[in-house]
Amino acid sequence: xxxxxxxxxxxxxxxxxxxxxxxxxxxxxxxxxxxxxxxxxxxxxxxxxxxxxxxxxxxxxxxxxxxxxxxxxxxxxxxxxxxxxxxxxxxxxxxxxxxxxxxxxxxxxxxxxxxxxxxxxxxxxxxxxxxxxxxxxxxxxxxxxxxxxxx
Amino acid sequence: xxxxxxxxxxxxxxxxxxxxxxxxxxxxxxxxxxxxxxxxxxxxxxxxxxxxxxxxxxxxxxxxxxxxxxxxxxxxxxxxxxxxxxxxxxxxxxxxxxxxxxxxxxxxxxxxxxxxxxxxxxxxxxxxxxxxxxxxxxxxxxxxxxxxxxxxxxxxxxxxxxxxxxxxxxxxxxxxxxxxxxxxxxxxxxxxxxxxxxxxxxxxxxxxxxxxxxxxxxxxxxxxxxxxxxxxxxxxxxxxxxxxxxxxxxxxxxxxxxxxxxxxxxxxxxxxxxxxxxxxxxxxxxxxxxxxxxxxxxxxxxx
Numbered sequence: 001x002x003x004x005x006x007x008x009x010x011x012x013x014x015x016x017x018x019x020x021x022x023x024x025x026x027x028x029x030x031x032x033x034x035x036x037x038x039x040x041x042x043x044x045x046x047x048x049x050x051x052x053x054x055x056x057x058x059x060x061x062x063x064x065x066x067x068x069x070x071x072x073x074x075x076x077x078x079x080x081x082x083x084x085x086x087x088x089x090x091x092x093x094x095x096x097x098x099x100x101x102x103x104x105x106x107x108x109x110x111x112x113x114x115x116x117x118x119x120x121x122x123x124x125x126x127x128x129x130x131x132x133x134x135x136x137x138x139x140x141x142x143x144x145x146x147x148x149x150x151x
Numbered sequence: 152x153x154x155x156x157x158x159x160x161x162x163x164x165x166x167x168x169x170x171x172x173x174x175x176x177x178x179x180x181x182x183x184x185x186x187x188x189x190x191x192x193x194x195x196x197x198x199x200x201x202x203x204x205x206x207x208x209x210x211x212x213x214x215x216x217x218x219x220x221x222x223x224x225x226x227x228x229x230x231x232x233x234x235x236x237x238x239x240x241x242x243x244x245x246x247x248x249x250x251x252x253x254x255x256x257x258x259x260x261x262x263x264x265x266x267x268x269x270x271x272x273x274x275x276x277x278x279x280x281x282x283x284x285x286x287x288x289x290x291x292x293x294x295x296x297x298x299x300x301x302x303x304x305x306x307x308x309x310x311x312x313x314x315x316x317x318x319x320x321x322x323x324x325x326x327x328x329x330x331x332x333x334x335x336x337x338x339x340x341x342x343x344x345x346x347x348x349x350x351x352x353x354x355x356x357x358x359x360x361x362x363x364x365x366x367x368x369x370x371x372x373x374x375x376x377x378x379x380x381x382x383x384x385x386x387x388x389x390x391x392x393x394x395x396x397x398x399x400x401x402x403x404x405x406x407x408x409x410x411x412x413x414x415x416x417x418x419x420x421x422x423x424x425x426x427x428x429x430x431x432x433x434x435x436x437x438x439x440x441x442x443x444x445x446x447x448x449x450x451x452x453x454x
Contacts, residue, residue, distance in 0.1 A: 041401070042398075042400055042401035042402045042403075043400070043401055044401070045397070045401035046397075046398075046399065046400055046401030047401070049397065049401070090405075133395065136395050136396065136397045136403060137395075137396075139397075139403040140395075140396040140397075140403040140404055140405070140409050140412070140413070141409075143403050143404065143405030143406070143409055144404075144405055144406065144409035144410060144413065145199075147405040147406060148368065148405075148406055149364070149368040149369050149370065149371075149405060149406040149407065149408070
């Protein structure tokens with residue numbers, strides 16, 4: 001009974017908040033979303049690698065994977081809003097405390113993904129390997145300073 | 152008996168050049184390769200605070216307290232500029248300072264002791280060519296029980312066996328090469344093998360990962376166990392990972408391992424990375440989960 005009353009209050013408060021201010025997602029949901037976007041990038045990166053290295057023969061799908069990478073790396077900092085540093089996340093505090101450097105690295109990833117998409121679109125296959133490596137290096141550069149190995 | 156002896160000699164011959172680039176390279180060049188393989192730069196440089204290369208001051212948080220790595224540039228006042236080559240070799244092989252004091256094993260001499268004379272000589276030659284930096288060493292901040300010097304003495308008598316890597320005559324030359332690189336130079340086990348409460352290597356848990364890695368990190372199980380280790384990785388994928396930091400799933404190395412790759416492993420020759428992969432994937436699989444199980448989020452907690 002007491003629980004129900006508290007729930008009602010929270011519900012009411014939530015409704016007030018939602019109507020009065022912009023929609024605010026739960027940090028847990030943002031973290032989960034961020035991790036899913038990152039996982040999708042990893043999956044497209046691995047798929048791209050397999051095609052470029054000739055492990056599999058899906059050349060006709062290479063463009064799809066690099067376009068997906070390009071799209072999902074367009075605005076990485078947006079995945080890290082203030083307040084999404086608490087919970088089941090491996091993101092280090094530095095993401096927010098050294099925000100300028102973090103954004104620079106995120107921008108680099110975006111540019112490297114763009115460059116990869118460009119050579120793939122142009123069918124410039126002799127540069128696939130180098131541009132791919134640039135993207136992978138860029139991911140690692142950011143994970144080195146801003147992602148903790150699981151706690 | 153003769154066969155074993157002969158085989159030993161055969162394997163000893165290629166291993167005499169150990170981690171050096173090649174026996175015909177000048178020592179400084181060989182030394183640079185050993186330096187990369189051994190990952191000296193990463194720990195001896197305070198990259199996070201834009202520290203000068205090899206000038207030390209890099210903090211390593213451990214269950215025993217925080218260690219600050221020393222300056223190993225050739226500066227005579229604050230670095231190792233006054234050391235002799237014998238001092239240097241004794242430090243790496245026996246864990247002793249020129250004054251005869253025990254080093255804490257946060258300096259991974261239990262691994263470096265396995266480096267060959269030739270590699271130690273080459274590494275010394277290379278370090279001497281590095282620019283000297285004047286930067287005084289910072290004192291370790293240790294917990295009370297780790298502060299006594301006798302602590303390290305007891306530790307050494309329990310856990311430290313000095314001596315050069317001994318090739319396994321029953322294994323291939325590439326396997327031995329990989330074992331030498333992983334065990335003596337790259338010192339994988341220093342982080343990837345769990346330790347006892349006293350900080351010794353846990354027997355039977357070689358490379359099985361730990362939740363108590365440096366800086367509170369979780370260090371993954373890299374034995375070829377299919378469920379909890381990297382048993383599903385192929386040798387080629389592991390070699391690629393050691394070069395690029397990209398896992399077979401497209402994830403990338405982060406944190407300490409990214410540093411190890413960026414400053415060291417990616418400079419190694421492909422055949423050496425393949426040898427390390429061959430060795431690591433040949434180890435006994437150990438089922439050992441280090442990652443925390445995901446806790447289901449209880450709704451009530453938010454009400």
